[in-house]
Amino acid sequence: MCFLYLRATVGSLLGEKAQIAGAKKICQAIGKQMKAIEAVVNDTSRENKSGAADIAASQHVMVCALQELGSLVQSLNATASPLIQEASIGLLEIVSSVLLHPSMTARLAAAWCLRCVAVALPFQLTPFLDSCLQEVGYTDTILDVKSK
Numbered sequence: 194m195c196f197l198y199l200r201a202t203v204g205s206l207l208g209e210k211a212q213i214a215g216a217k218k219i220c221q222a223i224g225k226q227m228k229a230i231e232a233v234v235n236d237t238s239r240e241n242k243s244g245a246a247d248i249a250a251s252q253h254v255m256v257c258a259l260q261e262l263g264s265l266v267q268s269l270n271a272t273a274s275p276l277i278q279e280a281s282i283g284l285l286e287i288v289s290s291v292l293l294h295p296s297m298t299a300r301l302a303a304a305w306c307l308r309c310v311a312v313a314l315p316f317q318l319t320p321f322l323d324s325c326l327q328e329v330g331y332t333d334t335i336l337d338v339k340s341k
Contacts, residue, residue, distance in 0.1 A: 209272050216265045216276055216284075219258050224287045226251050226258075230294060252296035259291065259302035263309035270313050277310065277317050285310070285324040 207215065233247050262284075266273045276284045288310070291303035311321060 209269060212265055212269055213273070213275060216262055216269075216273070217282055219262045219265070220276070220282055220284050220287050223255065223258050223262070223291065224283075226254055227287070227290050227294070234295060248295050252294070252299045255291055255294060255296070255299040256302040259288065259299070259306040262288070263306035266306075266313045267309045271316075273310075273313055274317060277314060277320070285321060289325065 230248060230251055266276065276282055285307075288303050288306050291306075292300050294300055294303070307321075307325070311318060314321070
């Protein structure tokens, strides 16, 4: 809800450059959240007792951020291509990493955001699909190692 209010009131006042800058900041925030979640999930010592609460809280942050990111990309259409092309931003990699989030809600929001990217930037489908296939191959490798 927080992003919906912001988009309705302030979003229309922002130009394309400001919207792209906002999308970059959202990507950074998602990346930080995912690093924190990975640390909780990979904590083998179980010293972090608030881990389940952190994951539950992060899913709400992820859903809001991913919905806003998807909406921004859709509204920018072709002008959102720097978000995909600039490796320093890593939009596809960051959003794809959320597909491994422990929460189904966050994973669904990530899938919706990736769909928004595909719809808004159809000329970027080849690199987009390559990135997705690499991510799927990577996760298959991880699952094979964990199951052994």
